[in-house]
Every structure is written in C-alpha cells, then in structure tokens.
Amino acid sequence: MVTNKDIDREFEAGWYSLYDSLIVELDDLPCEIKIKQAKEKFALLRVYYTIDDKYKDYRDKVDAIIDKYVQLSERTCIDCGSQEAVKKQYIHGYLVTICDDCYSKHKDS
Numbered sequence: 659m660v661t662n663k664d665i666d667r668e669f670e671a672g673w674y675s676l677y678d679s680l681i682v683e684l685d686d687l688p689c690e691i692k693i694k695q696a697k698e699k700f701a702l703l704r705v706y707y708t709i710d711d712k713y714k715d716y717r718d719k720v721d722a723i724i725d726k727y728v729q730l731s732e733r734t735c736i737d738c739g740s741q742e743a744v745k746k747q748y749i750h751g752y753l754v755t756i757c758d759d760c761y762s763k764h765k766d767s
C-alpha cells in the first residue's frame with residue numbers, strides 16, 4: 659500500500675503517467691510505503707519514500723521498481739510524454755529530458 663501518493667509532483671505533465679504506473683506497481687507490494695517526494699533532478703525522475711522497519715526486506719524490491727521508472731524517465735519527454743527523439747538538452751541553462759518538438763517550442767519562447 660502506498661500512502662501520501664498525492665504529494666505535489668515537482669515535474670511536468672509528461673511524466674505524470676510514469677508516476678501513476680509506478681504507484682500502481684508499488685501499491686501491489688504487501689507493505690506500507692510512504693512517498694516523501696516526487697521530483698525531477700538532473701533530468702531524471704526521483705521518488706523518495708520511507709518504509710517501516712518491519713518491511714525493510716522489501717526495500718530492494720521498492721528500489722528496483724523505482725529504478726525502472728527512473729530509467730524510463732530518461733527516455734520520456736517531461737513535457738509531452740513522447741518517447742520519440744527524446745534526449746537531455748539544455749533549456750535556458752537547465753538540463754531537461756525532452757523531445758525535439760518540445761525543445762524547439764521552448765527554444766523559440
């Protein structure tokens with residue numbers, strides 16, 4: 659079970675479905691996981707959580723699931739969710755994981 663999953667998402671809408679799928683997978687585990695923070699950092703999805711000591715044997719499992727979505731975020735546009743032509747690019751001096759289409763929109767704005 660996952661608690662506090664409706665925390666503020668500190669990333670753009672393109673990653674919302676990644677986060678939602680991550681929560682669904684974590685929800686399936688027979689342990690309580692409390693989400694502490696969900697953010698973008700260094701162009702990757704980062705999700706921080708706490709887990710009660712009595713469930714500590716599940717930590718590796720939780721980390722593995724989160725890691726899978728961190729890797730997915732590396733090829734998912736943070737703006738539109740596309741997985742086409744996605745790379746890490748600088749926008750206004752800030753490194754983001756973004757597709758070429760969204761990149762050119764930002765560049766012109």
Ligand SMILES: [Zn+2]
Nearest residue numbers: 735738757760
């Ligand atoms: Zn995009």
